[in-house]
Amino acid sequence: MAAAEAYFVGRSELLSWINSTLGLRINKVEETANGAVACQLMDALFPGVVPMKKVDFNAKNDYDMINNYKVLQDVFNKLGVEKHCEVAKLIKGRPLDNTEFMQWFKAYWDTTTGGQPIADYDPAARRQLCKTGALRGSGSGPAAAAPTRSAMGGTAASTAGSLQRRISQPVSYATKGALPAAGAAATPTGAGTAARTGGKKKLISSSARTSVTSDSDTIERLQEEVSSWRVSAETATKEKDFYYSKLRAIELLCNTGGVVGSPVAKAVEDILYAATQEEGEACLAAAIAELEAAGGAAPADDAQQPEGIEQLQQQLQGGLDLQQHEEALQGGLQVAHGEEQGYAAQGVGQQVGAAAAMPVC
Numbered sequence: 001m002a003a004a005e006a007y008f009v010g011r012s013e014l015l016s017w018i019n020s021t022l023g024l025r026i027n028k029v030e031e032t033a034n035g036a037v038a039c040q041l042m043d044a045l046f047p048g049v050v051p052m053k054k055v056d057f058n059a060k061n062d063y064d065m066i067n068n069y070k071v072l073q074d075v076f077n078k079l080g081v082e083k084h085c086e087v088a089k090l091i092k093g094r095p096l097d098n099t100e101f102m103q104w105f106k107a108y109w110d111t112t113t114g115g116q117p118i119a120d121y122d123p124a125a126r127r128q129l130c131k132t133g134a135l136r137g138s139g140s141g142p143a144a145a146a147p148t149r150s151a152m153g154g155t156a157a158s159t160a161g162s163l164q165r166r167i168s169q170p171v172s173y174a175t176k177g178a179l180p181a182a183g184a185a186a187t188p189t190g191a192g193t194a195a196r197t198g199g200k201k202k203l204i205s206s207s208a209r210t211s212v213t214s215d216s217d218t219i220e221r222l223q224e225e226v227s228s229w230r231v232s233a234e235t236a237t238k239e240k241d242f243y244y245s246k247l248r249a250i251e252l253l254c255n256t257g258g259v260v261g262s263p264v265a266k267a268v269e270d271i272l273y274a275a276t277q278e279e280g281e282a283c284l285a286a287a288i289a290e291l292e293a294a295g296g297a298a299p300a301d302d303a304q305q306p307e308g309i310e311q312l313q314q315q316l317q318g319g320l321d322l323q324q325h326e327e328a329l330q331g332g333l334q335v336a337h338g339e340e341q342g343y344a345a346q347g348v349g350q351q352v353g354a355a356a357a358m359p360v361c
Contacts, residue, residue: 011095014102017109022123024135029102033093034059035068035085036130041105042075044121045112046212050075052126057135065091078216081108247272263291 009017011029018032019025022040032038036057043050054071056064069087076083083104089097127134251272254265267287274280 009103009106011099014099014106017106018102021118024123028095029099030093030095032102033090033098034065035072035087035090036135038101038105039068039072039075040123040126041109042072043126044118044123045109046075046079047121048213049078049216052129053131056131057127058132062091078219079212083108263287263294267291 014029015026018037018041021044022037024037026032026037034056036055036059039050039052039055040057043052051071055068059065059068066087069085069090073085075081076085085101086097090101124134250268253259254268254272259265264287267283267290270283270287271280274283
């Protein structure tokens with residue numbers, strides 16, 4: 001209900017609220033069109049969240065104004081505030097658009113603070129941190145006289161304080177010297193009220209700021225963890241695709257005409273299609289044992305090499321067909337692989353040529 005009432009607040013009350021909160025002296029709502037006032041209001045609500053060094057209070061052109069609203073929108077997104085800044089309308093400085101935006105801001109302010117004033121906030125010092133320093137022009141300087149209605153929630157303490165300031169300011173030069181005494185005499189009532197409520201307000205403000213800071217740290221930490229896991233997932237996907245392409249190439253090779261059906265190709269396929277790691281290791285061990293046994297049975301003794309050559313010569317001279325000659329020749333060459341040049345000197349090459357020239361039966 002408070003937010004709905006604040007949304008329809010008048011321009012004069014909006015100006016009084018902005019001036020008293022930020023220590024400004026602006027006369028029109030359109031003077032908030034560059035977005036800097038909205039940024040400092042968020043800085044007052046959530047100290048440390050708004051990067052004031054990026055805010056330009058003296059922004060006059062569209063580029064600088066848009067930059068201020070970018071900073072503001074980033075703060076909204078970081079805090080989870082579902083509000084979109086219509087920058088194209090606001091930077092034109094039209095009264096209606098800027099009034100509606102400030103009315104929304106007043107509603108958000110009252111909802112966030114619960115009608116309590118902000119303690120320990122120095123608006124002038126914060127503006128000095130901005131890109132071009134504090135506001136220059138008619139809107140700069142201390143705030144004007146306090147409004148008839150409290151801009152921070154209408155509490156009794158703030159109303160009494162503003163009434164005291166209004167009474168003490170319009171004095172003549174003749175009574176100017178009596179101001180300290182009058183102020184001292186009027187202080188006890190206001191001081192007593194502030195003493196009763198100041199501690200509670202300060203506690204509420206400090207706890208809210210601590211909660212916001214803690215949430216921001218948690219969000220940043222979680223974002224870093226998400227980025228790290230995303231990089232790890234992308235790396236793992238690339239490695240998976242790389243090794244899968246290698247295995248696919250091996251599978252295709254095992255299915256080619258010259259390799260398919262061979263013991264090695266069969267062993268590789270058994271390993272590739274194994275359902276578990278243990279099954280794959282068992283297939284590998286069995287394949288190694290089988291291949292070693294087959295290799296040990298092959299004739300590799302040097303003493304048998306001359307006999308293989310003589311048998312080959314007899315088969316070539318016996319008039320066998322070309323297919324039998326080729327098979328015998330391959331067997332003899334495998335047996336006599338280590339001394340091929342010596343066999344060529346004995347005339348084996350001539351016999352092979354003669355066999356190749358024989359007609360096929």
